[in-house]
Every structure is written in structure tokens, then in C-alpha cells.
Amino acid sequence: MKGKFLGFALGLALAVFMATYAFAHTPLCSCYDNGDGTITCEGGFSDGSSAAGVVMRAVDSSGKVIIEGKMNEDSEFTFKKPGDDYTVIFDAGPGHAVEVPGSEITE
Amino acid sequence: MKKLMFIVVGLAVLSLSIPAYAHFQMLYTPEIALEKGGTVDFKIVWTHPFADEHTMEMTTPKAFYVLSQRGEGKVKKTDLKGKLKPITWTGKANAARAYEASVKVRSMGDHVFCFVPGPYYDKHEEAWMQQITKTIVNVGGIPGNWAEPAGLETEIVPLDKPYALWTGNVFRGVVLSEGKPVPNCDIEVEYINHDILMDKNAFARSNYFEAPQDAFVTMTIKANANGEFSFGIPVAGWWGFAALGVGPEKEHKGEKFNADAVIWIKAVDMK
Incomplete structure (x- = not known):
């Protein structure tokens, strides 16, 4: 009986811990077309922490990396627009990536 | 005769007390939790949002600006006074001068819109009124300066995100005057009890809810x-x-002046 309760308490604690972990650092990224042949992406986390240094990639339809860089100190990344069929990836590590399809990037 | 006089006076007092609903400086835009940046349209109206029994004539605004911050980034101030355009707002009882503004908001994060109206003379109260008003818009869910004082002479600083409230949540705030908390002050709370017709610059005539008594x-x-x-x-x-x-x-101008601090919140149902 005591063991069961301990197991339950541990499970609950783990669940709470995992839930906190999963939600405290949701990565967020948004991109817009500057209208001058460049795209600017800005990123961050749901807890307000900076995205400076986060790896940014643009891949073509086959998944090939065509642009790679990092978020600057203002959590922004500007790059030359690579045609129409591309996807931007904000890569803050496993489980912390955001994909933005080029088709959704507008002025 | 004396008795009749008493009743007449009593009725007069009663009828005078009826239009004493709270004045509210609205700084309204349909959505404050935005998925992406875009144009934010404001309607800035000096009215009684629950009963809509009288819309008041606004005087020339003193200031309108936004303080924007994404995450831990720098706070950016953008002056928006030049974006204000006079409009005529139509309520149930009358129409009066109000303002509107279309503001482009692009960056993710918080955008704290601050509006300082010109002083308004209230004949009933024989006093000047001014409601310094904040509406906070968020883009994309990244927090910023929502809980920071904007530095207004008086303001309400939220303790809960005013754009991320479910119905049934509690909203908390701190009242500041010259940056210091104001103990034990009175705060009036009102609900916008009508559809807002953005294209017609008007409140819809029908109410969402009826109050059982004036205190509501x-x-x-x-x-x-x-x-x-x-x-x-x-x-x-x-x-x-x-x-x-x-x-x-x-x-x-030699008469009583009351500056109020106003903040707006929007709650959404869980569905």
C-alpha cells in the first residue's frame, strides 16, 4: 500500500515536472518578407528568454540546406529570399524546432 | 403639500442619480492576442460601455504611443499621435466625437498602447476628468513588457497578462501614481455590453446582458x-x-481635476 502510494506520488511529481519542462520553453518563430528580396525571422521562447545564437536554416523541397546561420543578439535573422519553395527552420535543439513554410511568409 | 414636495424632491434626486454610470475611455481593438503581426485598428471612445446611455465628446488627445518589447529585448517606443483621426461615434442615445487609428504591428512580443486624452469637463460633477488608458496587444505568444510600468503619471500595471485570460480567471493589477502604489483606492469595473460595429463607428443597439440592479x-x-x-x-x-x-x-483651470488610470482586458471562453 505504501509502495503504491509512493509510486503514485513519484509518477505525479514526474508528470508535473515533465509538463513544466515541456511548456516553459516553447520555441516561437515568425518570419516576414521585407519586400526588398530579403526575409527577416524573429524568434524567442514562451518564457521570454532570448533566442540569440539559435541555429537558423532554410531548406528546399527536398530537405537540402540552402541557407544556414544564427539568430543575432536581437533574436533576428535576415537572409536573401531563396525563391518560393522553401521552409525556414528555427532549431533550438531536439523537440525545440519550429518550421515556417515559405508560402506563409508574407509582407 | 409638504409630503408632495418631499416626493417630488425625492424623485428628482432619484432621476439625477440614474445617469451616474461610470465614464470609460475605450481603447478598443477587436483582437489583442494576435497570431501574427498586421494592422491593428483602434476605436477610441469616451462612453459608458455597459449601459451606453451617453457618449461624451472627446477633446484633442494629449498623447498616443506604443511601447514594444519582444522577450528580453530592448523596449521600443513609437509615437502614434499622428495616426489619430477624428470620427463620430454613435451610441444608443447620441453621437459624439471620438477617434480611430490604424497601427501596423509587426514584431512578436508585447505592445503596450498608451492613450492620454485631453481633459473633459463634467458638468454634473463640476470637475475635469481625464482617463489615462492602456491596452496591451501581444503577437505570437512571446511575452515582453506587459508587467512593466509604462511610466505614465498614473496607470494600472497588470499582474496577469491582460490578453491571455480565460473566462473565470482572476485578473489582478496594481494601481500606480507617479510610479508608487495607491493604497485602498476605488476601482470601477465595467463590461462592454454590446457588439462593436467597426465599419459603422457605433455600438449595436442590443445588450448582451441585463443588470439586475445599478450596482452591477x-x-x-x-x-x-x-x-x-x-x-x-x-x-x-x-x-x-x-x-x-x-x-x-x-x-x-481653477477647478477640481480627476485623473483616472484605465486598463482593458479581454477574456475568452475555453472551447
Whole structure:
């Protein structure tokens, strides 16, 4: 009986811990077309922490990396627009990536 | 005869007390939790949002600007006074001068919109009024300066994100005057009780809810000794909070002057 309760308490604690972990650092990224042949992406986390240094990639339809860089100190990344069929990836590590399809990037 | 006189006077007092609903400076835009940046359209109206029994004539605004911050980034101030355009707002009883503004908001994060109206002379109260108003818009869910004082002479600083409230949540705030908490002040709370017709610059005629008694039209709550207040949100929609007479300025043109601090919140239903 005591063991069961301990197991339950541990499970609950783990669940709470995992839930906190999963939600405290949701990565967020948004991109817009500057209208001058460049795209600017800005990123961050749901807890307000900076995205400076986060790896940014643009891949073509086959998944090939065509642009790679990092978020600057203002959590922004500007790059030359690579045609129409591309996807931007904000890569803050496993489980912390955001994909933005080029088709959704507008002025 | 004396008795009749008493009744007449009593009725007169009663009828005078009826239009004493709270004045509210609206700084309204349909959505404050935006998925992406875009154009944010404001309607800036000086009215009684629950009963809509009288729309008041606005004077020339003193200031309108936005303080924007994404995450821990720098706070950026953008002056928006030039974006204000006079409009005529139509309520149930009358029409009066109000303002509108279309503002482009692009960056993710918080955008704290601050509006300082010109002083308004209230004939009933024989006093000047000014409601310094904040509406906070968020883009993309990244927090910023929502809980920071904007540096207004008087303001309500939220303790809960005003754009991320479910129906039934509690909204808390701190009333500040010259940056310091105002203990035990009165705060009036009102609900926008009508559809807002953005294209027609008008309130819809029908009410969402009926109040059982006057005390429910304008709810008055109190701040505690630390200037903090809390309010449980009973239904989705827009709620305004006005801390009364908390501004440092007490006189204007030789008469009484009341500066109130106003903040707007929007609650949404869980579906």
C-alpha cells in the first residue's frame, strides 16, 4: 500500500515536472518578407528568454540546406529570399524546432 | 403639500442619480492576442460601455504611443499621435466625437498602447476628468513588457497578462501614481455590453446582458493596502478597470481635476 502510494506520488511529481519542462520553453518563430528580396525571422521562447545564437536554416523541397546561420543578439535573422519553395527552420535543439513554410511568409 | 414636495424632491434626486454610470475611455481593438503581426485598428471612445446611455465628446488627445518589447529585448517606443483621426461615434442615445487609428504591428512580443486624452469637463460633477488608458496587444505568444510600468503619471500595471485570460480567471493589477502604489483606492469595473460595429463607428443597439440592479452596471471594487486589486471574470469579452482620481494632478483651470488610470482586458471562453 505504501509502495503504491509512493509510486503514485513519484509518477505525479514526474508528470508535473515533465509538463513544466515541456511548456516553459516553447520555441516561437515568425518570419516576414521585407519586400526588398530579403526575409527577416524573429524568434524567442514562451518564457521570454532570448533566442540569440539559435541555429537558423532554410531548406528546399527536398530537405537540402540552402541557407544556414544564427539568430543575432536581437533574436533576428535576415537572409536573401531563396525563391518560393522553401521552409525556414528555427532549431533550438531536439523537440525545440519550429518550421515556417515559405508560402506563409508574407509582407 | 409638504409630503408632495418631499416626493417630488425625492424623485428628482432619484432621476439625477440614474445617469451616474461610470465614464470609460475605450481603447478598443477587436483582437489583442494576435497570431501574427498586421494592422491593428483602434476605436477610441469616451462612453459608458455597459449601459451606453451617453457618449461624451472627446477633446484633442494629449498623447498616443506604443511601447514594444519582444522577450528580453530592448523596449521600443513609437509615437502614434499622428495616426489619430477624428470620427463620430454613435451610441444608443447620441453621437459624439471620438477617434480611430490604424497601427501596423509587426514584431512578436508585447505592445503596450498608451492613450492620454485631453481633459473633459463634467458638468454634473463640476470637475475635469481625464482617463489615462492602456491596452496591451501581444503577437505570437512571446511575452515582453506587459508587467512593466509604462511610466505614465498614473496607470494600472497588470499582474496577469491582460490578453491571455480565460473566462473565470482572476485578473489582478496594481494601481500606480507617479510610479508608487495607491493604497485602498476605488476601482470601477465595467463590461462592454454590446457588439462593436467597426465599419459603422457605433455600438449595436442590443445588450448582451441585463443588470439586475445599478450596482452591477458599474462594479466598484477596492485596492488593498498595497494598491493591488483582483477581479474574477464571469464572462468572455472586454472588461475595463478605472482607478478613480488617482493621478497626481488635482486642479485644472481653477477647478477640481480627476485623473483616472484605465486598463482593458479581454477574456475568452475555453472551447
